[in-house]
């Protein structure tokens with residue numbers, strides 16, 4: 001296994017629920033280090049660009065609207081197998097189908113308002129990290 005980095009976003013519903021700390025604890029207690037972090041209220045243009053891979057999907061417009069409904073907390077997580085580890089901790093896209101104990105099962109509201117985003121491959125992780133963080137703002141240790 002290799003040390004990887006992945007992009008994580010705590011989405012507007014979870015930020016509004018005041019559970020940033022509880023979600024950060026999940027990362028930290030499962031071997032993922034927060035090596036960059038910022039809170040940001042995305043513009044429509046930013047949300048559309050971030051989710052550009054989904055622009056043909058029927059839920060795209062609503063997804064963008066939801067992602068700009070309030071501030072999000074964005075972080076780079078680093079650790080062994082970080083990309084898949086984070087996806088495991090997140091659980092399935094639909095919180096109703098996510099395994100018990102996962103972040104989405106515990107904090108997600110709906111298939112759209114599902115508390116967190118996580119990169120799904122090394123390629124998307126690299127692109128998504130670069131979208132939000134210049135290299136100089138990422139602090140490995």
Ligand code: IDP
Nearest residue numbers: 054059063092093111112113114116117118120
């Ligand atoms: P993922 O976040 O588990 O990787 P994706 O298929 O990449 O899931 O979808 C991106 C985001 O779009 C989801 O996290 C969710 O917020 C939203 N989404 C996905 N599928 C649906 C749907 O069927 N209806 C509404 N929103 C959806």
Ligand code: MG
Nearest residue numbers: 117118119120
């Ligand atoms: Mg995805």
